[in-house]
Amino acid sequence: MIFGKPASSPRSRKAPDYAIVAELSALHELSALALVSDEEQLASEAVEKITRLFGTRRFAILTGRPPRRRVVVASGFKAGESPAAVLSRSRNDPHRLVLVFNEGKEDQDALFFEQAQPIDKRLRRLYNVLASRIEERLAFFRHEAQRARMERDLRESEARNRAILDAIPDLMFVYDRDGTYLDYHAAKAALLAAPPGQFLGRNIRDVLPPDAAERLLHGFSLALESGRPQRVEYALDLAGEARAFEARICPLDDRRLLVMARDITDLKQAEADRDTLQNKLAQGRKMESIGRLAGGVAHDFNNMLCAILGHAELALNVPGSPDPVREHLDEIRRAGERSADLTRQLLAFARKQTVSPRRLDLNQAVEGMLNMLRRLIGEPIRLDWQPGPDAGQVRIDPSQLDQILVNLCLNARDAIGASGTIRLDTAIATLDAAAIPALEGAAPGEYACLTVRDDGAGMERDTLSRIFEPFFTTKEIGKGTGLGLATVYGAVRQNNGFLRVDSAPGHGSAFQVFLPRLAPGPCDEKTPDAPAPPPAAAGHQTILVVEDDPAILQITTRQLESIGYAVLAADSPEGGLRLARTHDGPIALLMTDVVMPGMNGFELARAVQSVHPDLPCLFMSGYTPADIPDPGASACPGPILQKPFSRDALANAVRQALAKSA
Amino acid sequence: MKAGIAFSDHSDAARAGREAASRAVALSGPPRLAIVFTTDAYPPQAVLEAVRRETGDSKLVGFCCGGILADDAWHPQGVGICTLGGDLRVRTTLQRGLDRDPYETGCRTADALLANGVANGTVIVLPDGFEANLSELLRGLYTRCGADFQYVGGGAGDNLKFFKTHQFTEQGCASRAVAAAVIQGLNLVTRIGHGWVPMGEPLVMTRTQGKIVHEIDGMPAFAAYQQHLGPISREEFRTRGMLHPLGFPDVFGRYTIRDPLAVEDGDSIRFVNEVPSQAVGNIMDGHIDQLIETAGKTVREAVSAVPDAAFLLLFDCISRATLMGDRFREELRAIRKAAGPRLPILGALTFGEIGAAGDVPQLHNKTTVAVAGGPLPA
Structure with a gap:
C-alpha cells in the first residue's frame, strides 16, 4: 500500500485530498507498465489504462520512422483512418498532444493523445509520465528483439558450422605454435592416433611418432613464417595398419594453427594402382604394336619365302645340276626353311598361328612332355614335376602347349647356367576382377595355372618389362633369336590366357601360365600328325592362277607347269575373270590368292563360276584362317593352301581339289 | 421526431x-x-x-x-x-x-x-x-x-x-x-x-483475476476490507460490501465503481465486473441521500x-x-x-x-x- 493503513476508522482522520490521490493513483498504475512482457500486452494495458485513467478520446502509439513506421496500438480511430496521418496534423492542436522520442532515428517512438477538452499543463505532465513509461518498454522490447535475433543468428551460425564440421570427413586440430593440441574435431574417431583425453593439452611430440611430429612441426613453422597454408604428408600406424595422411596447415593467428588432416591411404593406393595399370596399358599397347608389325612382316616375308623356297626347290629338281650348285641351292633352301620357322614364331607371337585347339587334361599333357623336356634341358639341371590335384582341363592346340613348355624350360635352363632345378607345377586359380591385370583381356573366373620356376640368376625389373618383346634377348649375339618368350606370350594370349612373372636378381624366376579351366568333359582324341605330302604326281589339266604378287605368281606357275599342268596366269582379279571368259578351252581349276586389291579370291571365284559353273577352287593365302575374310554363305567352297608351300604340297592340294570335282 | x-x-x-x-x-x-x-x-x-x-x-x-x-x-x-x-x-x-x-x-x-x-x-x-x-x-x-x-x-x-x-x-x-x-x-x-465518495487511503489491487480480487495491498482482499470496515463476517459482507464498493479514479478525479458481491475461498472477493490488475482505488462510501x-x-x-x-x-x-x-x-x-x-x-x-x-x-x-x-x- 502506498500511503499506509489507518489505525482506526478512516472517517476519524482527516480525509486526504482525493484529487491528489487520484493523480498519484494514476501515476502508480502507470508504473505497473514496467511489468508488461511483450508489445501485445503493452498494447492491451495501454488501452485499458489510457482510456480508464485519462478518458482519452483517441490515442496511438507508433514506432519507427517512415516509411517503416508501424502502429503498436491505436484506439478511437475510424476504420481506414490513419493514426500516422492524424498525428502529422496534430502538432498545434490544443486538444491533441504528440510526444516523440528519439526523433529522426530508426528507434523513433511517437505517441499521440486527443481529448475532448484542451490538454492543460497538468494533463500534459501526466501524459509525459505515461509516454515515458511506454517508451521505456518499447525500447526494452527492441533491445530484447535484437538480442533474440542475435542469439538466433548465433544459434543458426553454430548449427551451420556444426553441420559443416560434421560434413567434413577430415580431422581438424587446433594447435599452438609449439605443437600443443588445443582443440579438435573428428568425424571418424578411428582415425585419431589417441583418444582426445590423451592428446588435448599435450604436445604433438608426446602423441605422434617422431617422424610425423617433426614433419608437422616443420610445417607449423613454415606456415607461421609465411602466413600461408602448408601441406605435409606423414604416416601413422593405426590399429596395426599403416595409414598415410595429408595435413593442410593454416595459421589462425600468430600463435595458433588450424590443421586439417585427411587419410590418403586409399588415394595413394589408387594412385599406385593407376600407375601400374597405365604401365601395363603402355606395355600392352607396345606388345600389340609389335605383334601387328611382326604379323605384317611375317606375312609379307612368307610371300617372299614362297618364291625363294619355290625357286630353290625347282632348281634342285633340275636334273644334272652340278654338285656345287646343288650345294648352294640346298643352303638357300635350308635358310629359307629356317626363315619360315622364324616367321612362324613371329606369327605365333602375333597370335596368328594356324592352330587346332583341343580339350586337354593339363597334368596329362605336361606329363607327356617330361622326357622330351629333360632331354632338352640336359642332365645337370633337375626337372621337378609337382602336379596339382585335378588341375583340370584346358582348350589349346597341343603344339602350342609344347611351344610354351619348351620355350619356358629353355629359358629357365639358360638362366640357371651350370646346375640347378626347374620346377613345374599346376594348380587351380580362381581369380576375381581385382586380381586379374586388367589389360590382359582375360575375364574373372577359374584358371588352370602352369608354373615354371627356376633357381637361376633372376632378372632386373627393366629386363622383366621387356622379356616378351620379339628379338629381345640378354644373351650374346647368335646365342638366341629373342623369339622364344615372344612365342610363349603369343600362344598364351591366343588361347585367352595370361602370364605372370615373378623374378628378382639372385632369387630365380617363376613364370605362371594361366589358361581358362574348362568344366570337366571328355578330352579330345589326339589327332595324328598330318602325314608329309606324297611326291607330286603329274597332271595335265588347265589351271587358272590368279595372284597379285608377281613373284608368287611366277613361282606358282612354274611349280604347276613343272608338275605338268597348263597354267593361265593373271596378276589381278579382273585379269583372271577376263581369262575365264575368253579362254576357249576347258579350265579344270581356279587357284587364287584370297586377299587381293579390288576383289578378294572368294568374290573372284563366284564371278568365274558364273562363267564356268561348278569350277573347283583352291585358295592360297599367307594369312592365318582367323584373318581371312569370311567367304560368305554363297561362296564356293574350297580348301586354303597356306603360304609358303612346297611344290609337293601344292601338287597334293591341286590333285585333291581336282579329285573332288571329278 | x-x-x-x-x-x-x-x-x-x-x-x-x-x-x-x-x-x-x-x-x-x-x-x-x-x-x-x-x-x-x-x-x-x-x-x-x-x-x-x-x-x-x-x-x-x-x-x-x-x-x-x-x-x-x-x-x-x-x-x-x-x-x-x-x-x-x-x-x-x-x-x-x-x-x-x-x-x-x-x-x-x-x-x-x-x-x-x-x-x-x-x-x-x-x-x-x-x-x-x-x-x-x-x-x-x-x-x-x-x-x-x-x-x-x-x-x-x-x-x-x-x-x-x-x-x-x-x-x-x-x-x-x-x-x-x-x-x-x-x-x-x-x-x-453515482454519488459514491472515496474513503481512506488508496489501495492497490495487487492480485486480481477477472472479477475476483485475490489481494489488496498484498493481503487477502477481504482482510484489506476488514482493515477499513472493521471486523465483519463473510455473511455481513454481503450487505456491508454493498455499501462500500471499490472506486477507481481517473486523473480528473472521476471514480468508476466496482460492486463487490461476496467473499470467496482464500478471502478473495468476487465483484460484479472485472477489476483491473494493479489498479489503484479506494473503498467508497455512500450516503443514500x-x-x-x-x-x-x-x-x-x-x-x-x-x-x-x-x-x-x-x-x-x-x-x-x-x-x-x-x-x-x-x-x-x-x-x-x-x-x-x-x-x-x-x-x-x-x-x-x-x-x-x-x-x-x-x-x-x-x-x-x-x-x-x-x-x-x-
Whole structure:
C-alpha cells in the first residue's frame, strides 16, 4: 500500500485530498507498465489504462520512422483512418498532444493523445509520465528483439558450422605454435592416433611418432613464417595398419594453427594402382604394336619365302645340276626353311598361328612332355614335376602347349647356367576382377595355372618389362633369336590366357601360365600328325592362277607347269575373270590368292563360276584362317593352301581339289 | 421526431407486449426504432411477436432486466417500450458468442452497425450482464466505431436470480449475446453519475483475476476490507460490501465503481465486473441521500443539454434499488423532478451500466446512466 493503513476508522482522520490521490493513483498504475512482457500486452494495458485513467478520446502509439513506421496500438480511430496521418496534423492542436522520442532515428517512438477538452499543463505532465513509461518498454522490447535475433543468428551460425564440421570427413586440430593440441574435431574417431583425453593439452611430440611430429612441426613453422597454408604428408600406424595422411596447415593467428588432416591411404593406393595399370596399358599397347608389325612382316616375308623356297626347290629338281650348285641351292633352301620357322614364331607371337585347339587334361599333357623336356634341358639341371590335384582341363592346340613348355624350360635352363632345378607345377586359380591385370583381356573366373620356376640368376625389373618383346634377348649375339618368350606370350594370349612373372636378381624366376579351366568333359582324341605330302604326281589339266604378287605368281606357275599342268596366269582379279571368259578351252581349276586389291579370291571365284559353273577352287593365302575374310554363305567352297608351300604340297592340294570335282 | 413510452405489467406476455407497444406507437407514430425492456417473468419471444405486430417493420432492440422504471415507479415485472419515430437512421444487430470472446463480439457488433456507412451517432449497447467481460466488449466496439459515436446501455439481468438473460432485436432473441442499435438523426445526450465518495487511503489491487480480487495491498482482499470496515463476517459482507464498493479514479478525479458481491475461498472477493490488475482505488462510501441527489443531478444535466427533450432513458444499477430499498422511490422522485413533469421516462435496472464519464465508454457499477433525447437542433 502506498500511503499506509489507518489505525482506526478512516472517517476519524482527516480525509486526504482525493484529487491528489487520484493523480498519484494514476501515476502508480502507470508504473505497473514496467511489468508488461511483450508489445501485445503493452498494447492491451495501454488501452485499458489510457482510456480508464485519462478518458482519452483517441490515442496511438507508433514506432519507427517512415516509411517503416508501424502502429503498436491505436484506439478511437475510424476504420481506414490513419493514426500516422492524424498525428502529422496534430502538432498545434490544443486538444491533441504528440510526444516523440528519439526523433529522426530508426528507434523513433511517437505517441499521440486527443481529448475532448484542451490538454492543460497538468494533463500534459501526466501524459509525459505515461509516454515515458511506454517508451521505456518499447525500447526494452527492441533491445530484447535484437538480442533474440542475435542469439538466433548465433544459434543458426553454430548449427551451420556444426553441420559443416560434421560434413567434413577430415580431422581438424587446433594447435599452438609449439605443437600443443588445443582443440579438435573428428568425424571418424578411428582415425585419431589417441583418444582426445590423451592428446588435448599435450604436445604433438608426446602423441605422434617422431617422424610425423617433426614433419608437422616443420610445417607449423613454415606456415607461421609465411602466413600461408602448408601441406605435409606423414604416416601413422593405426590399429596395426599403416595409414598415410595429408595435413593442410593454416595459421589462425600468430600463435595458433588450424590443421586439417585427411587419410590418403586409399588415394595413394589408387594412385599406385593407376600407375601400374597405365604401365601395363603402355606395355600392352607396345606388345600389340609389335605383334601387328611382326604379323605384317611375317606375312609379307612368307610371300617372299614362297618364291625363294619355290625357286630353290625347282632348281634342285633340275636334273644334272652340278654338285656345287646343288650345294648352294640346298643352303638357300635350308635358310629359307629356317626363315619360315622364324616367321612362324613371329606369327605365333602375333597370335596368328594356324592352330587346332583341343580339350586337354593339363597334368596329362605336361606329363607327356617330361622326357622330351629333360632331354632338352640336359642332365645337370633337375626337372621337378609337382602336379596339382585335378588341375583340370584346358582348350589349346597341343603344339602350342609344347611351344610354351619348351620355350619356358629353355629359358629357365639358360638362366640357371651350370646346375640347378626347374620346377613345374599346376594348380587351380580362381581369380576375381581385382586380381586379374586388367589389360590382359582375360575375364574373372577359374584358371588352370602352369608354373615354371627356376633357381637361376633372376632378372632386373627393366629386363622383366621387356622379356616378351620379339628379338629381345640378354644373351650374346647368335646365342638366341629373342623369339622364344615372344612365342610363349603369343600362344598364351591366343588361347585367352595370361602370364605372370615373378623374378628378382639372385632369387630365380617363376613364370605362371594361366589358361581358362574348362568344366570337366571328355578330352579330345589326339589327332595324328598330318602325314608329309606324297611326291607330286603329274597332271595335265588347265589351271587358272590368279595372284597379285608377281613373284608368287611366277613361282606358282612354274611349280604347276613343272608338275605338268597348263597354267593361265593373271596378276589381278579382273585379269583372271577376263581369262575365264575368253579362254576357249576347258579350265579344270581356279587357284587364287584370297586377299587381293579390288576383289578378294572368294568374290573372284563366284564371278568365274558364273562363267564356268561348278569350277573347283583352291585358295592360297599367307594369312592365318582367323584373318581371312569370311567367304560368305554363297561362296564356293574350297580348301586354303597356306603360304609358303612346297611344290609337293601344292601338287597334293591341286590333285585333291581336282579329285573332288571329278 | 416523436417518442412514445409505455409500460404494461399484464401477466400475459403477449398482452403486455401488445399493450405497451400500442400505447407507445400511438404517441410516437410509426416508429423507426423500438427499445424494449422486459423482465424474467415474460418470455421474450412472446413479447417480441406481440410488439412487432404493433411496430411493424420498425427496428427493435431490447433486453430483459432486473426491473423496469416507468410511470415514476419501479416495476419488478413488466414490459416497457420506448418507440422513436421520425427521420432517423437506425441499424440493429444481435451478436452471439459474447461469453466466448467479448472483444471479438464487440468488433463484430461494430462492424454490423457500421455496415451501412453510418459515421457517427449513438450506440445503444444491451449485453448479457452475467457471463462476459463487458469491458472487453466495449473495447472491441470502440476500437471499430471510434470516437465519433457516443455509447450508452446496460447489462441484462433477471431479478437477481443470476440464471439467464435475453437480448433481442427484430432479428431474433438470444442469450449470452449483445443486442445493439446505432441511431442517427436524434440529439442524444448521455450523462452518468453515482454519488459514491472515496474513503481512506488508496489501495492497490495487487492480485486480481477477472472479477475476483485475490489481494489488496498484498493481503487477502477481504482482510484489506476488514482493515477499513472493521471486523465483519463473510455473511455481513454481503450487505456491508454493498455499501462500500471499490472506486477507481481517473486523473480528473472521476471514480468508476466496482460492486463487490461476496467473499470467496482464500478471502478473495468476487465483484460484479472485472477489476483491473494493479489498479489503484479506494473503498467508497455512500450516503443514500448523496446517491439520490446524484441521480437527480445526472438526469438534470442530461435533460438540460437537450432542447425540446422528448424522452429520457435510464440505465440504473439494480444494486442501487436493492441498497436503497424503499428509499429508491426517492431516487425516482428526484429523477422525475430533474426531468420535468412531462418528459416520458423509461428505465431499466441493470447489471452494469455503460456510459462515458469522459469520452470513452466504460463499464460502471452502482451508477445511473441517463440518456435524454430530442430532435436535432435546427
